[in-house]
Amino acid sequence: MVVFALIIINKAGGLIYQRDFAEGLNKLSINDYLVLAGTFHGVHAITTRLNPLHQHNLPPSTSDVRPDPPSGIEVLETENFRLQCFSTLTGTKFLLFTEPQQPNVDKIVGRIYELYSDYVMKNPFYQLEMPVRCESFDRKLVQYVRPLNSR
Amino acid sequence: MASSQPVKPPLATQASQAQRGSQPGLRYPSNGKTIYHRPLNRSRTQELSQSSFAYLFGEMVSYAQKRVTGIQDLEKRLNVQGHPIGLKLLDLLLYREPPRTQTRPLHIIALLQFITTILWRHLFSRPADALEKSSNPDTPEEYMISDNEPLVNQYISVPKEMNQLNCAAFVAGIVEGVCDGAGFPARVTAHSVGKGEEGELWPGKTVFLVKFEPEVVEREAYLGRS
Numbered sequence: 439m440v441v442f443a444l445i446i447i448n449k450a451g452g453l454i455y456q457r458d459f460a461e462g463l464n465k466l467s468i469n470d471y472l473v474l475a476g477t478f479h480g481v482h483a484i485t486t487r488l489n490p491l492h493q494h495n496l497p498p499s500t501s502d503v504r505p506d507p508p509s510g511i512e513v514l515e516t517e518n519f520r521l522q523c524f525s526t527l528t529g530t531k532f533l534l535f536t537e538p539q540q541p542n543v544d545k546i547v548g549r550i551y552e553l554y555s556d557y558v559m560k561n562p563f564y565q566l567e568m569p570v571r572c573e574s575f576d577r578k579l580v581q582y583v584r585p586l587n588s589r
Numbered sequence: 590m591a592s593s594q595p596v597k598p599p600l601a602t603q604a605s606q607a608q609r610g611s612q613p614g615l616r617y618p619s620n621g622k623t624i625y626h627r628p629l630n631r632s633r634t635q636e637l638s639q640s641s642f643a644y645l646f647g648e649m650v651s652y653a654q655k656r657v658t659g660i661q662d663l664e665k666r667l668n669v670q671g672h673p674i675g676l677k678l679l680d681l682l683l684y685r686e687p688p689r690t691q692t693r694p695l696h697i698i699a700l701l702q703f704i705t706t707i708l709w710r711h712l713f714s715r716p717a718d719a720l721e722k723s724s725n726p727d728t729p730e731e732y733m734i735s736d737n738e739p740l741v742n743q744y745i746s747v748p749k750e751m752n753q754l755n756c757a758a759f760v761a762g763i764v765e766g767v768c769d770g771a772g773f774p775a776r777v778t779a780h781s782v783g784k785g786e787e788g789e790l791w792p793g794k795t796v797f798l799v800k801f802e803p804e805v806v807e808r809e810a811y812l813g814r815s
Binding site for chain 2: 556557560561562563564571572573574575577
């Protein structure tokens with residue numbers, strides 16, 4: 439089982455982090471990664487609006503529970519890879535590329551989100567919405583993913 | 590109103606109370622432990638949330654970063670933020686020691702051991718990783734306290750253009766406050782040493798360089814002779 443790569447997209451659709459974890463992957467130029475992130479952001483926005491059913495039953499106003507916002511693309515599977523998209527409540531998106539048979543991808547993404555909130559969001563030198571350049575985040579991420587790939 | 594006024598005790602009992610001075614009451618509880626003997630936080634482990642500290646400390650660093658001229662200046666500001674904490678902790682921690690060892694440290698070694706064990710345990714729940722004296726004969730006033738993974742730096746990654754900076758300057762300020770309060774004026778600075786071969790294991794390793802003023806060393810030599 440191999441985790442291939444991680445991409446983090448900010449809420450405006452900008453690429454803020456990209457990292458490969460496996461050897462021998464096809465590389466894109468920096469520009470292409472930015473385009474990929476922007477494109478995915480747009481497609482994701484469209485998919486949150488898509489619904490094959492008419493929304494007849496509007497939620498009753500008496501209820502205190504707010505319905506979950508539409509999540510858009512969550513998983514994209516192909517013959518060669520599986521793309522898991524995790525969108526946080528603030529709109530940051532974590533895209534994890536893995537092998538199609540990789541188990542527990544949601545747990546892995548959850549753990550990566552945890553590392554992000556610890557080592558990026560608690561870092562006083564990180565500016566919000568800007569590219570992530572945090573040494574300790576890189577280190578912890580590799581420390582976490584490497585054992586998964588060698589299993 | 591008038592009926593609730595307390596009856597004045599006879600003068601004799603007042604005097605005897607003042608003499609004993611340990612009459613049970615708000616100020617002197619019957620078990621002899623005052624509010625200074627234990628933390629205000631009554632939870633079982635007496636620990637605080639590291640996340641909330643990390644956010645608070647992050648804001649302290651951002652605050653110190655405003656209108657600074659350089660890294661030296663920023664470290665100085667963090668140091669100044671820690672200094673009063675050190676002054677107060679010296680008193681508080683000595684007060685909490687058992688009466689036998691409550692005296693103020695009188696020698697450099699005793700002071701540094703107080704810092705690396707009691708102060709470090711109070712702040713970080715573990716002793717410091719090493720305490721060394723400078724091996725250079727030209728600088729006998731220098732001592733080094735190492736911490737492999739300073740708690741304050743846990744979530745902090747310093748950008749490359751500021752690689753001289755170590756935010757543990759705040760802890761250095763606390764140590765400096767303890768030294769100053771104990772009558773051992775010193776300059777304490779924090780230095781990152783987690784580079785090179787040791788960096789693999791402890792990338793955040795920090796050395797606190799304690800540089801005592803010359804008069805402290807002079808006094809120490811005089812005390813040693815007598």
